[in-house]
Amino acid sequence: MTYEPARLLMGLAKKGGLEKYIDITTGDLSKDLGCSQQTASIYLVRLTSEGYIDRIMKSSGSRLRMTEKGLDLLMRMYADLHSMFGKERMIKIKGQVASGLGEGAYYLSQKGYIDQIKEKLGFDPYPGTFNVLLSQQDSPVIELLRRGAGIDIGSFTNGDRTFGGCICYKCLIEGHPGAVMIPARTIHKNTLEIISDVRLRSLIEEGNAGVEIDIDYPSSL
Amino acid sequence: MTYEPARLLMGLAKKGGLEKYIDITTGDLSKDLGCSQQTASIYLVRLTSEGYIDRIMKSSGSRLRMTEKGLDLLMRMYADLHSMFGKERMIKIKGQVASGLGEGAYYLSQKGYIDQIKEKLGFDPYPGTFNVLLSQQDSPVIELLRRGAGIDIGSFTNGDRTFGGCICYKCLIEGHPGAVMIPARTIHKNTLEIISDVRLRSLIEEGNAGVEIDIDYPSSL
DNA sequence: ATTACTACAGACCGAGTAG
DNA sequence: TCTACTCGGTCTGTAGTAA
The missing domain is CATH 1.10.10.10 (Winged helix-like DNA-binding domain superfamily/Winged helix DNA-binding domain)
Structure with a gap:
C-alpha cells in the first residue's frame, strides 16, 4: 500500500x-x-x-x-x-480439432437446449458438439469467456434430470457461423465446445491443428 | 514508481x-x-x-x-x-443568476450560431445568454464539461470576423429546456452561459441564488 | 477537533554478480 | 543470454506529538 x-x-x-x-x-x-x-x-x-x-x-x-x-x-x-473490456470485439484463437466424447449429441437433443438456442442464437443446432483443443497460449480465453457477457442459456429440468446452463458466444469457425458454449459448472481447461446448424465435423478434418475461431465478444458493461 | x-x-x-x-x-x-x-x-x-x-x-x-x-x-x-465516466448521467448543480454583459445577444444573432443550434440542439435560440454564477463547490463542473463529449458547435467566419466554437450540453434550467454553452477558448472560471428558446431572464428572477440546472452529460466513449 | 512535523523502523530500488 | 540473489543507500509509513 x-x-x-x-x-x-x-x-x-x-x-x-x-x-x-x-x-x-x-x-x-x-x-x-x-x-x-x-x-x-x-x-x-x-x-x-x-x-x-x-x-x-x-x-x-x-x-x-x-x-x-x-x-x-x-x-x-x-x-x-x-x-480492453468495453468495446465489442472479436477474439481470434486457434485450436486443434479434438475427437468428441459423443455426449454432445445427447445434450443437444434436449428440447430445453434446442428451444433456447433457436430463440437466443437464431439457429437450429446440429445434435453434436465440435470440440477444439486450445493451445496453452489460447486456453486462458476460456476464463475470459466464462466471465464475459455472453448469451445465457438457462438450466432446465427434463423429467428427473437437471441440465445445467451455459454461456454462449456467437462465433465463426473456419468461416462457418456457430456458437461457443461454456458450461456454467463443468470446467474445461483447454477445450472449447462449438455448436452450429451444420455438422462441423463433416466440414473440417479431424486433427486439423490450425482451426481458426473468431469469437464475438461483447462489452461487459 | x-x-x-x-x-x-x-x-x-x-x-x-x-x-x-x-x-x-x-x-x-x-x-x-x-x-x-x-x-x-x-x-x-x-x-x-x-x-x-x-x-x-x-x-x-x-x-x-x-x-x-x-x-x-x-x-x-x-x-x-x-x-464515473461511461454512463450517460445528469449532473445537478446550483447557481445564482448573474447579470449578463449583453454580449450574448450579439453572438446569438449570428446566423452561424443560430443555424448550428437549430440543427444540433433542435431549438431556435432566444438572442441572449442567461448567466449563472456557480458556487465554489460546483465550479469545477465547467472543466468536466469542457473535456466532455458535448455537442460541438463549430467556429465560423462572418465577413471579417471569426466566431469561436463551443461545446454544448442540453440541460434543464428550473425545468425549462435549454443548453449550456462552454466556449472553446474563453475560460469562465465560475460562470455558466445558458441558452434556450425562450427568454429565461423573464422566467427566473435575477439574484435567485438557488437556480437548479440539470445537465445531460453523455458518456465520453 | 483538526493537520503535519520529527524520528525511527522497515520496505524498496538499483548495482553487482551468481547461477 | 536469461532470472534473481545480496548488499547498501534511499524512500516510505507509523508512532508520538506539536501546533
Whole structure:
C-alpha cells in the first residue's frame, strides 16, 4: 500500500470529488485507505503538490476536488480499460480439432437446449458438439469467456434430470457461423465446445491443428 | 514508481496478456516501466506469488498471462471508472443568476450560431445568454464539461470576423429546456452561459441564488 | 477537533554478480 | 543470454506529538 495517485484519485472520485469539492479529514481518509492518519495526510500533501487535486484547508478538515491533471489521469485509465473490456470485439484463437466424447449429441437433443438456442442464437443446432483443443497460449480465453457477457442459456429440468446452463458466444469457425458454449459448472481447461446448424465435423478434418475461431465478444458493461 | 499491481497488470494487459500468454523478458519489461531489470524481476515474482499472473519460466524469458484474480482487479477498476465516466448521467448543480454583459445577444444573432443550434440542439435560440454564477463547490463542473463529449458547435467566419466554437450540453434550467454553452477558448472560471428558446431572464428572477440546472452529460466513449 | 512535523523502523530500488 | 540473489543507500509509513 504505497503512494499510488491512481488509486487515491479513484477513491476520491467515488466520493464525488470529480465534479465538486468534497469535505474530508485525513482521519477519515486513513480509514478508507487502511493506513495511518499521518500517511493519509502525506498523501494529500503529495497529491496537491503534484497537481492532482486542489485542496483548501479548513479547521474542520480539508475541502478538495480533482484538478484537470487528476481528471486526465483517470480518463486515460478509463480509455485504456475501455479498449480492453468495453468495446465489442472479436477474439481470434486457434485450436486443434479434438475427437468428441459423443455426449454432445445427447445434450443437444434436449428440447430445453434446442428451444433456447433457436430463440437466443437464431439457429437450429446440429445434435453434436465440435470440440477444439486450445493451445496453452489460447486456453486462458476460456476464463475470459466464462466471465464475459455472453448469451445465457438457462438450466432446465427434463423429467428427473437437471441440465445445467451455459454461456454462449456467437462465433465463426473456419468461416462457418456457430456458437461457443461454456458450461456454467463443468470446467474445461483447454477445450472449447462449438455448436452450429451444420455438422462441423463433416466440414473440417479431424486433427486439423490450425482451426481458426473468431469469437464475438461483447462489452461487459 | 513503487509496486502497483493495477498499473503493472494494465501494462501487461495492453500487451495482450489478458487473453493469451505473452512472452516477455524482465529486461524488456524494465524498459517499459522505466525501472531496473532487477526491479522488473521482483515485480513479476510478486505478481505471481500474489496470484495476479501465471508465469512459466523459459530459458529465453518469461511466458505469462493474467489469472482470474488479475482479470478481476482490472474489471473492477473498469466498472468503477465506467460508473464515473461511461454512463450517460445528469449532473445537478446550483447557481445564482448573474447579470449578463449583453454580449450574448450579439453572438446569438449570428446566423452561424443560430443555424448550428437549430440543427444540433433542435431549438431556435432566444438572442441572449442567461448567466449563472456557480458556487465554489460546483465550479469545477465547467472543466468536466469542457473535456466532455458535448455537442460541438463549430467556429465560423462572418465577413471579417471569426466566431469561436463551443461545446454544448442540453440541460434543464428550473425545468425549462435549454443548453449550456462552454466556449472553446474563453475560460469562465465560475460562470455558466445558458441558452434556450425562450427568454429565461423573464422566467427566473435575477439574484435567485438557488437556480437548479440539470445537465445531460453523455458518456465520453 | 483538526493537520503535519520529527524520528525511527522497515520496505524498496538499483548495482553487482551468481547461477 | 536469461532470472534473481545480496548488499547498501534511499524512500516510505507509523508512532508520538506539536501546533
